[in-house]
Amino acid sequence: MIDFNFISPTKIYFGSNKEDLIGQICLEGGYKRVYIVIGQGSVKRNGLLKKVEDSLTASNIKYKVLEGVRPNPTIDLCHKGIEEARIFAPNLILAIGGGSVVDTAKNIAVGYFYSGDSFDFNLHKVKPTKALPVGVILTIAAAGSELSTSCVIQDDKKQIKQGFNDDIVRPVFAIENPKLTYSVSKVQTAYGIVDIMMHTLERYFNYSSENEPADGFAEALLKSVIKAAKVVMKNPTDYDARAVIMLMSSLSHNGLTSIGKNGGFFVHPMEHAVSAVYPDVAHAAGLAVLFPAWAKYYVNYDVDKFDKLARNVFDLHKHDKLDNAKAGIKEIEKLFKELEMPLSFKDLGINNPDITLLTNIITNNGTKIIEHPKKNMDKEVVEAIFKSCI
Amino acid sequence: MIDFNFISPTKIYFGSNKEDLIGQICLEGGYKRVYIVIGQGSVKRNGLLKKVEDSLTASNIKYKVLEGVRPNPTIDLCHKGIEEARIFAPNLILAIGGGSVVDTAKNIAVGYFYSGDSFDFNLHKVKPTKALPVGVILTIAAAGSELSTSCVIQDDKKQIKQGFNDDIVRPVFAIENPKLTYSVSKVQTAYGIVDIMMHTLERYFNYSSENEPADGFAEALLKSVIKAAKVVMKNPTDYDARAVIMLMSSLSHNGLTSIGKNGGFFVHPMEHAVSAVYPDVAHAAGLAVLFPAWAKYYVNYDVDKFDKLARNVFDLHKHDKLDNAKAGIKEIEKLFKELEMPLSFKDLGINNPDITLLTNIITNNGTKIIEHPKKNMDKEVVEAIFKSCI
Numbered sequence: 001m002i003d004f005n006f007i008s009p010t011k012i013y014f015g016s017n018k019e020d021l022i023g024q025i026c027l028e029g030g031y032k033r034v035y036i037v038i039g040q041g042s043v044k045r046n047g048l049l050k051k052v053e054d055s056l057t058a059s060n061i062k063y064k065v066l067e068g069v070r071p072n073p074t075i076d077l078c079h080k081g082i083e084e085a086r087i088f089a090p091n092l093i094l095a096i097g098g099g100s101v102v103d104t105a106k107n108i109a110v111g112y113f114y115s116g117d118s119f120d121f122n123l124h125k126v127k128p129t130k131a132l133p134v135g136v137i138l139t140i141a142a143a144g145s146e147l148s149t150s151c152v153i154q155d156d157k158k159q160i161k162q163g164f165n166d167d168i169v170r171p172v173f174a175i176e177n178p179k180l181t182y183s184v185s186k187v188q189t190a191y192g193i194v195d196i197m198m199h200t201l202e203r204y205f206n207y208s209s210e211n212e213p214a215d216g217f218a219e220a221l222l223k224s225v226i227k228a229a230k231v232v233m234k235n236p237t238d239y240d241a242r243a244v245i246m247l248m249s250s251l252s253h254n255g256l257t258s259i260g261k262n263g264g265f266f267v268h269p270m271e272h273a274v275s276a277v278y279p280d281v282a283h284a285a286g287l288a289v290l291f292p293a294w295a296k297y298y299v300n301y302d303v304d305k306f307d308k309l310a311r312n313v314f315d316l317h318k319h320d321k322l323d324n325a326k327a328g329i330k331e332i333e334k335l336f337k338e339l340e341m342p343l344s345f346k347d348l349g350i351n352n353p354d355i356t357l358l359t360n361i362i363t364n365n366g367t368k369i370i371e372h373p374k375k376n377m378d379k380e381v382v383e384a385i386f387k388s389c390i
Numbered sequence: 391m392i393d394f395n396f397i398s399p400t401k402i403y404f405g406s407n408k409e410d411l412i413g414q415i416c417l418e419g420g421y422k423r424v425y426i427v428i429g430q431g432s433v434k435r436n437g438l439l440k441k442v443e444d445s446l447t448a449s450n451i452k453y454k455v456l457e458g459v460r461p462n463p464t465i466d467l468c469h470k471g472i473e474e475a476r477i478f479a480p481n482l483i484l485a486i487g488g489g490s491v492v493d494t495a496k497n498i499a500v501g502y503f504y505s506g507d508s509f510d511f512n513l514h515k516v517k518p519t520k521a522l523p524v525g526v527i528l529t530i531a532a533a534g535s536e537l538s539t540s541c542v543i544q545d546d547k548k549q550i551k552q553g554f555n556d557d558i559v560r561p562v563f564a565i566e567n568p569k570l571t572y573s574v575s576k577v578q579t580a581y582g583i584v585d586i587m588m589h590t591l592e593r594y595f596n597y598s599s600e601n602e603p604a605d606g607f608a609e610a611l612l613k614s615v616i617k618a619a620k621v622v623m624k625n626p627t628d629y630d631a632r633a634v635i636m637l638m639s640s641l642s643h644n645g646l647t648s649i650g651k652n653g654g655f656f657v658h659p660m661e662h663a664v665s666a667v668y669p670d671v672a673h674a675a676g677l678a679v680l681f682p683a684w685a686k687y688y689v690n691y692d693v694d695k696f697d698k699l700a701r702n703v704f705d706l707h708k709h710d711k712l713d714n715a716k717a718g719i720k721e722i723e724k725l726f727k728e729l730e731m732p733l734s735f736k737d738l739g740i741n742n743p744d745i746t747l748l749t750n751i752i753t754n755n756g757t758k759i760i761e762h763p764k765k766n767m768d769k770e771v772v773e774a775i776f777k778s779c780i
Contacts, residue, residue, distance in 0.1 A: 001630055001633040002405070003404060004404050005402065006401070006402045006404065007400070008398065008399075009398075009401075010397070011395065011396070014394050014395070014650070015394065016393065018393070178391075209630050210630075211614055211617045211630065212614075213614040213634055213638060216609075216610025216613060217610050220607050220609065220610045221603065221607075223606060224601055224602075224606050227601045231601075240391055240600075244391065244601055244603055247603060248603060256646075260633070
C-alpha cells in the first residue's frame with residue numbers, strides 16, 4: 001500500500017423520489033441562491049426541472065437555469081455560465097443531469113473565482129484554490145462525476161478534451177434516484193455501464209501489492225455491475241439493477257477502488273483524443289473500442305493481473321495463465337457486444353482515423369509517455385493500439 | 391437496495407509518519423485550541439504524544455491533555471473531560487489511541503454542548519444536535535471508530551455498555567500510520583482483527599438483495615483482512631499487512647459494507663452485556679466467543695447466506711449447502727484459534743456466567759427483540775446462544 005490522503009465527503013441521498021428533498025437540503029446547507037445547470041432539455045420535458053424549481057420555491061430559494069450542456073461539454077458554455085453566475089451570485093451550483101452537466105457545473109464553480117480562462121484548470125496551468133459548492137441530482141449513471149474529483153471539458157477550437165482532478169470540486173451532495181434513469185435509452189445505459197467498468201478497470205491495472213484491498217473492491221464492483229448490466233438490458237425498469245448501476249457509478253470514480261494504490265488512467269487519455277478530434281464519438285463508445293485493444297496489447301506484459309481479473313471477476317480458471325488472461329478479455333468483449341457497443345474505428349463511423357494526429361495529441365508529439373507499471377505507453381505503444389482498432 | 395443517506399466525510403491521512411502533519415492539519419482546519427484525549431500512557435512512553443505536542447507547539451496551537459481512558463471506556467472520564475474542556479474551550483477534540491479513546495473523545499464532543507448527563511446520548515434519551523469536531527491519530531486498528539458514527543461508552547455503576555450512532559460524531563480527520571501499530575501486542579492485534587471481521591460479518595447477515603454490492607465489498611474486505619492477519623501474527627512489522635488491517639478497520643465500520651442495506655448488529659449487543667457485567671472481558675474476546683455460537687444457531691435459519699460466505703470468502707464449494715455453510719463457520723473458528731482467541735465463557739475467565747442477567751439486559755427483561763431477517767432474536771434465542779458458550 002502506498003501513502004495517500006483520501007476524502008470523499010459527498011453526502012448521498014439515495015432512493016425513490018429523493019429529489020423531492022432538494023429544497024430542504026438547500027435550506028439545511030444554507031444555499032439560498034442556486035445556479036442550476038442542465039443538459040439539452042430532457043429534464044424540462046420530463047418534469048424533473050419543474051419539480052426541483054417547485055421544491056426550491058417552496059423553500060424560498062432563488063434560482064437561475066443554464067441550459068444546453070452537450071455530451072463532451074464545451075468550455076464555451078462554461079464561460080457563459082461563469083459570466084451569468086457572477087451576475088446572479090449563487091452560493092450553490094446545482095447540476096441536474098449526468099457527467100457532462102456535472103463537469104460543466106464544476107468548471108463554473110472554480111471559474112467563478114478565477115479571473116483568467118477557466119480552461120486553464122483543465123490545461124493544468126493553474127490549480128484551483130476556491131470553488132462554489134456543487135450539488136448534483138443525477139439522471140445518468142455513468143461518469144461518476146457526482147462523487148469524483150474529476151472535471152473533463154472540451155475545447156472544440158483547440159481540439160483538446162482534458163480533465164483536471166481536485167478534491168475542491170467534489171460535490172457536497174448527490175441525489176440519486178434510480179427511477180430517474182428508467183428512461184435512459186438502451187445505448188446511453190450501455191455507455192454508462194462501459195464508463196463505470198472503465199473507471200474501475202483502469203485503476204485496477206495500476207501497480208498493486210499482493211493483498212491489495214482496493215483490487216478486491218474493484219472486483220466486487222465489476223461483478224455487481226456486470227450482473228446488473230445483463231438484467232437492465234432486458235428490463236430497463238428493474239429497480240435493483242438500476243440502483244446497483246447508479247451507486248456503482250459513484251463508487252467507481254470516488255477513489256475507493258484505488259485507495260492505497262495509484263489510480264492513473266491509460267485508456268481514458270486515448271479516448272479523450274478521439275472525442276476531441278471526432279466530436280461525434282461518445283466517450284464510452286470510444287472506450288469500448290479502445291479498451292479491448294489496449295488489453296490485448298498489455299496482456300503480454302501484465303499476464304498475472306489479467307489472469308487475476310479473469311479468475312476473480314469472470315470465474316475463469318484455465319490452467320495456462322496467459323490463456324486464462326486472454327479468456328478474461330474475451331469475456332469483456334462478449335459483454336460489450338451484448339451491450340451493442342462499437343468494436344472498431346469503423347463502427348464509430350471513422351473510416352480513416354488520423355492515427356498520427358491522435359498519437360501526437362496524446363504523446364505531445366512523442367515527447368510524453370503515460371506511465372504503466374509494466375510497460376510505459378510511449379508513441380510506439382499508443383500508435384500500435386490505435387492501429388489495432390481500425 | 392433500500393433507500394439510504396450516506397456520508398463518510400473523514401479525511402484519511404495514511405502512511406509513514408503522517409502524524410507529523412498534525413500541526414499543519416490543525417492550522418488548515420482552524421483548530422487553534424486542541425483538547426487531547428489519550429489512554430493509559432503508552433503514547434507518553436513511546437514518544438508519540440511528545441511528537442504531537444511539538445508539532446502543535448510549532449504551529450502555535452494550544453493544547454491540554456486528558457489521560458486515562460481504559461478499555462470499555464467509562465462515562466466518568468467523559469464527564470471529567472467535558473468539565474475540563476468547558477474551561478479550556480477547545481475547537482477540536484483530538485483522540486490519540488484506539489476505539490476507546492476515540493469514543494471518549496466523541497462523548498466529550500457532544501457532551502460539551504449538553505447540559506444534562508452525556509450518557510443520555512448513549513441511552514438514546516437525547517439525540518445530539520451539536521458537537522465539537524473530533525480528529526484522530528490512530529494507534530490501534532480495531533474499532534473503526536475513526537470513521538464511524540458510533541460511540542460506545544460504559545457506565546460501571548449501572549452495568550450498562552451502550553452505543554449511539556450519529557453522523558455528527560464522525561471524525562473530521564484520521565491520521566493512520568501503520569507503523570504506529572507495530573508495537574501493538576499479539577493479543578491486542580488479534581482482538582483488532584476479530585473486531586474488524588465482526589463489524590463486517592454482522593452487517594453481512596442483514597437482509598440483502600441477490601446482487602448486493604455491499605456484500606461484495608464485505609467479502610473483499612474479509613478476504614484481505616484474513617490474509618493480512620495470517621501474515622501479521624508471524625511478522626508484526628510487516629508494513630503491508632499492518633496497512634491492510636488499519637485501513638480495513640476504518641472501512642469495516644464507516645458504512646461502506648452496508649451501503650444500500652441495513653447494518654444492524656446481532657452479536658455486538660450480546661457482547662456489550664457481557665463486558666458490562668464482566669468488565670475485565672475485552673470486547674473482541676467476547677465477540678470471538680459469541681460469534682461462532684451465534685453462527686451455529688443461525689446457520690439453520692439462513693443457510694444461503696452462510697453458504698455464500700463460505701464460497702466467496704473461504705473458497706469452499708461443498709455440494710450440500712448446509713455442509714458448506716457449516717464449513718465456513720469452522721474456518722472462522724479455525725482462524726480465531728490461530729489468533730489464540732478464547733472460545734468459551736470459561737476461556738474468558740467466567741466459570742459461572744449469569745445467563746439470566748445477561749439475557750435480561752439484552753432483551754430488557756424479555757420485552758425487547760433484536761431484529762434479524764430470518765429469525766428475530768428474542769429471549770429464548772439469546773439465552774440458547776449464551777448457554778452454548780459455557
